[in-house]
Amino acid sequence: MRHLPALLALATSLAGAPAMCADRITGQPFATRSEVIAPEAMAATSHPLATQIALDTMRRGGSAMDAAIAANAALGLMEPTGNGIGGDLFAIVWDPKTKKLYGYNGSGRSPRALTLEWFQENGYTEIPPHGPLPVTVPGTVDAWFALHGRFGRLPMREVLQPSIDYARKGHPVHETIAHYWGRSVPVLSKWPGFAEQFTINGRAPRKGELWRNPNLANTLETIGREGRDAFYKGEVARRIDAYFRQNGGFLRYEDLATHQGEWVEPVGTGYRGVEVWELPPNGQGIAALQMLNILEGYDFSRIPFGSAEHVHLFVEAKKLAFADRARWYADPDFFPEDDRKAAQALVQRLISKDYAAGRRALIAPDRAARAVDAGAVLNQGDTIYLTTADKDGMMVSLIQSNYRGMGSGMAPPGLGFIFQDRGEQFVLKPGHPNSYAPGKRPFHTIIPAFITRDGKPWVSFGVMGGAMQPQGHVQIVMNLVDFGMNLQEAGDAPRIHHDGSTDPAGQLVEMRDGGVLNLETGFPYETIRELMRRGHRIQFADGPYGGYQAIARDHENGVYVGASESRKDGQAAGY
Template sequence: MRKYFYYLLSVFLFIQYSNAQDRITGKSFATRSVVLGQNGMVATSHPLATQIGLDILKNGGNAIDAAIAANAALGLMEPTGCGIGGDLFAIVWDGKTKKLYGLNASGRSPKELSLAYFEKQKLKKIPAFGPLPVSVPGTVDGWFELHKKFGSKPMTEILAPAIDYAEKGFPLTQLISWYMNRSVPFFKSKGFPNIAETYINQNEGKLPKEGEIYKNPYLANTYRKIAKGGREEFYRGSIAKTIASFIKAQGGFLSTKDLASHKSEWVEPVSVNYRGYDVWELPPNGQGIAALQMLQILKGYDFSNIEFGSAEHLHLFTEAKKLAFEDRAKYYADMDFFDVPLKQLLSDEYGEERRKLIGERAGKYSAGKISAGETIYMTVADKEGTMISLIQSNYRGMGSGMVPPKLGFMLQDRGELFSLEKGQANTYEPGKRPFHTIIPAFITKDGKPYVSFGVMGGDFQPQGHTQIVMNLIDFGMNLQEAGDAPRWDHTGGASPTGEKTTNTGMIRTESGIPYSTIRVLMGKGHRMGTARGVYGGYQAIMWDDKNKVYHGASESRKDGNAAGY
C-alpha cells in the first residue's frame, strides 16, 4: 500500500512540475536564466560576435561602437542572413539626451530601371535572384551615420576584430554551416559568377562544415578599405565601381550614380501605448507599424483572463494580424513616394473600429478605408545608458546570388519586394525604397528605456514583436522566457508585392502549443499546420531602472548569445 502511495505521489509531482523543465524557478518556458550585467550588455545571434561587442565596451567603446563591430562580424560569420550587401535599420536610446532616434539605412532602386522594362519583359513579379532585384546596399552608410552621431572609437579599431577573424578564420556553427551548405551550392548551380571563388576556393577548395574553419580574405580586404577610406570608399570609390560594373555585366541596372547618390535617413520612431508601456517602431518603408496596429486591436481584450497558448489567445492574435496585414498590403511603402496615413492607422479609434470586425470564427478581411494618399537582429547597451536596437539583412538568406569579384560579400535582393501592379503604394519606381520586412523595436515606460528587442524572420517579424510584448506585459514572463515561449505564425493574405487575399490563411504552431488548442481553433474555422525554422530569431536587453542592472536574453532556436559585465 505504501509503495502504491509513493507511486501516485511521484506521478502527481511529475505532472505538477514537468512543465517547468526541471527549473527550480518555475519559469516553464525558459531554456536558461536571464543574463545580468551592470556596465553593459550585448545580445547577438553569434557567440563570437557577442564577444567582439563586449570587448569593445570593456575597452572604452560605447554601444554604437560595439554594435557596428558586432554587425561587421556577423556579416562574416553569418553571411546566410546579413552583410554589407544589405540594408540596416536601427532605433537608438541615447543615454545623454534621454531620447529615441530612428535610422532608416535602406537603399533605393536603380534610377535607370523603369516599370516599363518589366512590362516589356512580360514579368508579373520581380525575380528573386540575379541582377534585377538588387537595390543599393545601405548598411555601410548606416554604420557611418550611427558612428558620426553617436560613435566614439575610430572605425579602424571598430572593424579590426572582424578583419582579423576574416583573415585567420573561425569555426562555423551548426546552424550557419547547414544554411551555407544549402545556399552556396544552390547559387553555384545557377551559374552565378564568383560564388566558388568567394565561398569555396578561399577555404582550400571546399565549403567548410560545422566546426571547420571558414575564412574570407576578400571581405577582410574590403573591410580594411572601408575602415581607411570611410563610406566614400564604398559608395564612390573602388568598391562602388566594382559593384556597378559587375551588375551591369550581369544585365542589371545598378550604377555608380545610384551608389554615389545614396543616403540614409534619420526618422522619428512612432509608438502606441499598450497597457502603460510605449512600444516603438520605425515608420514605413518597413512593416514595424503592423505590430503597433496589432497591439492597438489586442489591447481591447482582457488577457488577465485568457491563458497563454489557449485557443482564445491564438484566435484573437491571428485575427488582429490579418486585419493589420491587409492594411500593410495597401498602405505601407516608401513615404517619399506615398502618403502613408500613419496617424489614422495607429489611432485608438481606428484600432477599435477594426477590433469590432473580429468574431468567434476565422475571418477574411480587407484593408480599412482611410482618407490618404532570413536576417540578423542584435542589441547593445552601455554603461552610459545608451541602447541600440539594430536589424540588418540581405533578404532570402544570402541575397541575390550576385557576388562582385574579390569583395567577399553578396548583394541583397530587396527589390523583389516591389509590386509590379500599377497604382499601388508599393509599385516599382526608379529611386524608390522597396517595402521592407526588417524592423527593430523598443519599449519605454514613463519616459525611460525599458526593453530594446527584435525578432527577425520575414513576415513573422510583426507577429514576433507582438508576441514578445504580450509575453512580457500580459503574461508576466521574464526576458528569456518571453523569447523561449512557443510561437506561432499566420501565413496567407494580401501582400505589398501585389498578392490578394483568397482565403483565411493558415496558423502554424510550434510544438509547445497544446493539441487541445489546435482542436478548438480548427472548430473556429482556422486551417492549422506546422513548420520548422520560420519563427524568427530573438535578442533583447531590458533595463532595470530600480537596481540599475541590464537583463539580457537571446534566441534558443539559433546560435544566439547574450553577455554582460
C-alpha cells in the same frame, strides 16, 4: 536549437499546466536558461563571437553604438546567410544624453536605369528572387557611418578591426549557419563571383570548419581607412558598376554615389502602461503597433497563454493589420504629390486607438476570418538582429539583412560580400503604393523594436524573420506585459506564426481561405482542436518562428538583463 520542440513538449506534458507552457521543475514558464545579468554592459547577438566582439569593443572604451557596428561587421563575415554590407540596416537608439529615441532608415533605392516598363516589356509579372534584377543599393555602410558620427567614440578602423582579423585568420562556422549556408549554395552558385568567394571547392563550409574571407577583410580595411565614400564613391563603387554592366544588371556608380539614408522619428503606441516603438514605413514595424492596439481591447489577465482564445485573437488581429500592410506600407517619398504631406498622417491614423477599435469590431470571437480587406484609410527572410547597451545607458536596437537567404547571389569578385535581393519586394503593378519605380525604396520586412516605461528605456529587442517579425514583436510584448514572463522566458515560449495574408509584394495574391496557422511545439492539443473548430487551418512547420535577442534595463537595481534566441546560434553576455 533542434532539441527545443522536444523540450517544450516534455515541459508541457510533465507540468500539467499547458496553458503557460510550464517548466517541468519549477512550474514557471519554460526557459532554456536563466537570464544574463550584468552591471555595466550587455550584448545579445545571433553569434557568440560577435557578442564577444561587442563586449570587447565596450571594454576598450567604445559606446554601445561602436559595439553594435563591430558586431554587425562580424556577423556579415560569420553569418553571411543573414546579412552583410551588401544589405540594408535599420536602428533605434536610446541616447542617455538627450533621453530620447532616434531612428535610422538605412534602406537603399532601386537602380535609376531600371524601369517598370522594362519589366513589362520583357514579360515579367514578378521580380525574380535572385540574380541582378532584385538588387538595390546597399544601405548598411552609410548607416554605420551616420550612426557612428552621432553616437560612436572609437575610430571606425578600430571598430572594424576584429572582423578584419577574423576574416584573415578564420573563424569556426556554427551549426545553424552551416545548415542555411548548405541550403543556399546549390541555388546561388550559378551567379558570378559567388562560388569563388562563398564555397570551399563548390560546397558550403561545415560546422566547426574554419572559414576565411580575405576579400571582405580588404574591403572592410578600405572602408575603415578611407571612410564611407570609399564604398559609395571610390574604387569599390567603380568595381560594383563594372560588375553589374558585365552581368546584365542595372546598378550603377551614380546609384551608389547619390545614396543617402535617413534619420526618422520612431513611432509608438501605448500598451497597458508601456510604450512600444517601431520605425515608420517603408518598413512593416507599424503592423506590430496595429496588432497591439487591437489586442489591448481584450482582457488577457483572464485569457491564459496558449489557450485557444489567446491564439485566435492574436491571429485575427494579425490578419487585420496585415491587410493594411499589403495596401498602405511603402516608400512615402513616392506617394502622389498631393498625398506626400498625408503620409505621416496616414501612419498616425493606422496606429490610432479609434482606428483599432473599428478594426477590432470585425473580429468574430468564435470564427476565423477567411478574407480581410484593408481599412478605409489613405515570407522567407533571412536577417540578423542584435542589441547592445553600455555603462552610460545607451541602448542600440539594430537589424540588418540581405533579405532572402544569402541574398541575390551577386558577389563582385574581390570584394567578399553578396548583394541583397530586396527589390523582389516591389510590385509590378502600376498604381500600387509599392509598385516598382526607379530610385525607390522597396517595402521592407526588417524592423528593430524598443519599449519604454514611464519615459525611461526598458527593453531593446527584435525578432528576425520576414513576415514573422511584427508577429514576433507582438508576442514578446504580450509575454512580458500580459503573461508576466521574464526576458528569456518571453523568447523561449512557443510561438504563433500565421501565413497567407495578402502580401505587399509580388503579384498581390489576396487571402481568401483564411491562410495557414503554424504553431510551434508546446501548445496543448486542446487548444489546437478548439482552433480547428473555429475554422483555423493548422499545420506544423519547422523553422519560420524567427530569431530573438533582447536587453532590458533594470533601473531599480542598476543592471542590464540579456536574453538570446534558443532557436539560433546566439549568445547574450555582459560584464
